[in-house]
Amino acid sequence: MMPLRVLVAVLSGAVLSILAPPANIHWLHWIAYVPMFWALRPGETRNNLVLGFCYGTTAVALIFSWLVDTITIFSNIPWIGAVIVLLLFAVVFGLPYTFVWLAAQPLRQRLGSWWVLAMPAWLVTVEWVSAYVLLFPYQQGVSQYQFPFTIQLASVTGIWGLSFLLMWFNCVLAEGMYRRAEGRDWPWAHQIAALAAVTGTVMFGAARYEHVEAQLRDAETLRIAQLQSDRGMEWRMTHSARAAFREWMDMTQALEPGSAELVVWPEGACPYDLNTGRAANWLSEEAKRGGYEMIIGGGTRERERDPLLDVDEVRTFNSTYFFTPDGEVSGRYDKMVPLPFGEYLPLGETFPWLADLIEGPGSFRAGDTPVVFEGAKTRMATPICYEAILGYVCRWYERPDLLVNVTNDAWFGRTAASPLHGMLAAIRAVELGIPLYRSAYTGLSFAAEPHGVIHSDTQLFEKVHRIVTVRVTRFDTLYARFGDWFVALCVLGLIGALGAAGRSRR
Numbered sequence: 001m002m003p004l005r006v007l008v009a010v011l012s013g014a015v016l017s018i019l020a021p022p023a024n025i026h027w028l029h030w031i032a033y034v035p036m037f038w039a040l041r042p043g044e045t046r047n048n049l050v051l052g053f054c055y056g057t058t059a060v061a062l063i064f065s066w067l068v069d070t071i072t073i074f075s076n077i078p079w080i081g082a083v084i085v086l087l088l089f090a091v092v093f094g095l096p097y098t099f100v101w102l103a104a105q106p107l108r109q110r111l112g113s114w115w116v117l118a119m120p121a122w123l124v125t126v127e128w129v130s131a132y133v134l135l136f137p138y139q140q141g142v143s144q145y146q147f148p149f150t151i152q153l154a155s156v157t158g159i160w161g162l163s164f165l166l167m168w169f170n171c172v173l174a175e176g177m178y179r180r181a182e183g184r185d186w187p188w189a190h191q192i193a194a195l196a197a198v199t200g201t202v203m204f205g206a207a208r209y210e211h212v213e214a215q216l217r218d219a220e221t222l223r224i225a226q227l228q229s230d231r232g233m234e235w236r237m238t239h240s241a242r243a244a245f246r247e248w249m250d251m252t253q254a255l256e257p258g259s260a261e262l263v264v265w266p267e268g269a270c271p272y273d274l275n276t277g278r279a280a281n282w283l284s285e286e287a288k289r290g291g292y293e294m295i296i297g298g299g300t301r302e303r304e305r306d307p308l309l310d311v312d313e314v315r316t317f318n319s320t321y322f323f324t325p326d327g328e329v330s331g332r333y334d335k336m337v338p339l340p341f342g343e344y345l346p347l348g349e350t351f352p353w354l355a356d357l358i359e360g361p362g363s364f365r366a367g368d369t370p371v372v373f374e375g376a377k378t379r380m381a382t383p384i385c386y387e388a389i390l391g392y393v394c395r396w397y398e399r400p401d402l403l404v405n406v407t408n409d410a411w412f413g414r415t416a417a418s419p420l421h422g423m424l425a426a427i428r429a430v431e432l433g434i435p436l437y438r439s440a441y442t443g444l445s446f447a448a449e450p451h452g453v454i455h456s457d458t459q460l461f462e463k464v465h466r467i468v469t470v471r472v473t474r475f476d477t478l479y480a481r482f483g484d485w486f487v488a489l490c491v492l493g494l495i496g497a498l499g500a501a502g503r504s505r506r
Helices: 002-019 026-030 034-039 045-063 067-074 079-093 095-102 104-133 140-144 159-182 188-217 233-237 241-253 279-290 353-357 385-389 417-432 478-482 485-505
Strands: 220-228 262-265 293-306 311-323 329-334 372-374 379-381 402-407 436-440 446-448 464-472
Touching (some): 034 045, 045 079, 045 095, 079 095, 104 159, 104 485, 140 159, 140 417, 159 188, 159 485, 262 402, 279 293, 329 372, 402 417, 417 436, 417 478
Parallel strands (some): 220 262, 262 293, 379 402, 402 436
Antiparallel strands (some): 311 329, 372 379, 436 446
């Protein structure tokens, strides 16, 4: 029987990969956990641990399978080594799933039928902790990002509420399955409550969608020059920095003066450091010629004197620069959360030999200020790359009107990486009640409105040179005001339920 249960756990983990892009079978998520609940057994802690491990490792390995291509192409690690890295990654990042599933049967044994609410609270708690500990968050609720009437819940609870709702619905179905096997009555009360919650969520979503859309019809608009390259990083690494810079400059200079109010170059589009050299002067002249504001993804290199060693230390940052129509650089933002193993090597300074062993990671420092650029019409924050998938980071910016997420997903080629990255970023628009414009080096680029509607989306490795219009209006949301209050509620509810159950037993 155990081999069959392992197979079910593996297949259930595999299902997660088709709930997300590019498949996007979001409706399946409402029943996707039931087979895994069937595989779990009360009193079999060790077997349930194995099943949870199989589930998590399979899910992560398939969702992040694109890592193999990226590692093989852009590092000195061979293909078999890249596969091993992926498997190790899947083991570590699959642990949250292991912890979630390991708790299912103990919660049911201790709380009875009320486990159907405790289990979702536990999922939310594990997802929240994982976002800080593992730095690669993947909340289950994001699967609903293209269904407008459920995604509106994120404006109240953040993405956590959707993860809770999906797990709750699955738990109610699983409770019915368990009771049928035990010869007990069907849990009608729990099922009605779960259906009422889903119905209420959809009704609220429909109402909020219409409210936001009505306000957006009269909203102020911003004309943005959407620029995207069809040349990946392999081309970039075999050509000069000047040739790469020239590509973006040519696209920008092809714009008619006054046709755009904002021009955005994605992360890495400018191969030069913009705080030194002539590149900033060229961009300044272009901003004046076109009469538009410019957000440019580029580098920053600074020298800082080390008073102890009496030598100059070079510090590099992944940055965005804001140019006004007068050609002035009015602000700079340094990425606050560099990407581990991409922009820096963890423990690389402590163990320098790691840099020789693993070629590829950069040595970028973390910025410390959540800068908001003051445009003529719009206050803009520019989370760089995967900062946009970190909800707590996007809440650090002081009341922007627009999030401009610049990223370079060209490193991942024609894989699911960019659609996954875009999905995880798009939810910020609903959570914070402001539009998000995503500028990706080779795609996917798009605009996400405050009710989650995505438009002006591009294809991977499609050369794009056009003007898109983004409606800019701020909507007050409970999540923007109070942050992860729903997570705190889940934690307190879980502690309270377990405490009450313990007292009842004694």
